[in-house]
Amino acid sequence: EAGVxxxxxxKIIEKRQSVAFWCNPISGHATLYWxxxxxxxxxxxxIQFQNNGVVDDSQLPKDRFSAxxxxxxxxTLKIQPAKLEDSAVYLCASSTQRLEDTQYFGPxxxxxxx
Amino acid sequence: EDKVVQSxxxxxxxxxxxVTLNCSxxxxxxxxxxxxxxxxxxPTFLFMLTSSGxxxxxxxxxSILDKKELFSILNITATQTGDSAVYLCAVPHPRNYGGSQxxxxxxxGTKLSVKP
Numbered sequence: 001e002a003g004v005x006x007x008x009x010x011k012i013i014e015k016r017q018s019v020a021f022w023c024n025p026i027s028g029h030a031t032l033y034w035x036x037x038x039x040x041x042x043x044x045x046x047i048q049f050q051n052n053g054v055v056d057d058s059q060l061p062k063d064r065f066s067a068x069x070x071x072x073x074x075x076t077l078k079i080q081p082a083k084l085e086d087s088a089v090y091l092c093a094s095s096t097q098r099l100e101d102t103q104y105f106g107p108x109x110x111x112x113x114x
Numbered sequence: 115e116d117k118v119v120q121s122x123x124x125x126x127x128x129x130x131x132x133v134t135l136n137c138s139x140x141x142x143x144x145x146x147x148x149x150x151x152x153x154x155x156x157p158t159f160l161f162m163l164t165s166s167g168x169x170x171x172x173x174x175x176x177s178i179l180d181k182k183e184l185f186s187i188l189n190i191t192a193t194q195t196g197d198s199a200v201y202l203c204a205v206p207h208p209r210n211y212g213g214s215q216x217x218x219x220x221x222x223g224t225k226l227s228v229k230p
Contacts, residue, residue, distance in 0.1 A: 042202055042220025056217055089155055095215070102148065102162060103215060108155035
């Protein structure tokens, strides 16, 4: 079974620039999550999709972050414009809807904002 | 406020040592507690605990949950250099909109370094 795929793996940008991350979840997983992990911290949920609908974006800074999951499969997360404090690893995870199942994480994208 | 606190934040041991990592939590409507191992970037799942006092074991790793005292421990026996990683503890947010465990609240992690 293929895992969660993410790209790019690394990105360096200047502040005020835009950046986009892509995630392809495990086939058949209805739920997709984007987490932000700042150095020295645990991951923090930004947004959760169920199929192609948003079910939780309460911690997403909506003035600069946006995400979509077209057709209920792949997802993109965008930051526009980026700030220095957005430097972090952005992790995508996916899961089934069964309570006994866990979330599977992708390799992440390390973003550095200069 | 729902939260997860892990201790210690970092730990250095030698190969062959036994280590115990701690995780305490405060969350309403507790459902489960999860342990992940994070090497480089992607957290990988270790254990999900839902019942008190029942040890889960996988090779040299084991974990147990105490729902009365609101904590869990992760034990690693006969540590190896390959065990060097950040170990994350997480609990599902009480507000679950679906998905297997929903929004996970993570602790800061324990960075374990195993020296040869």
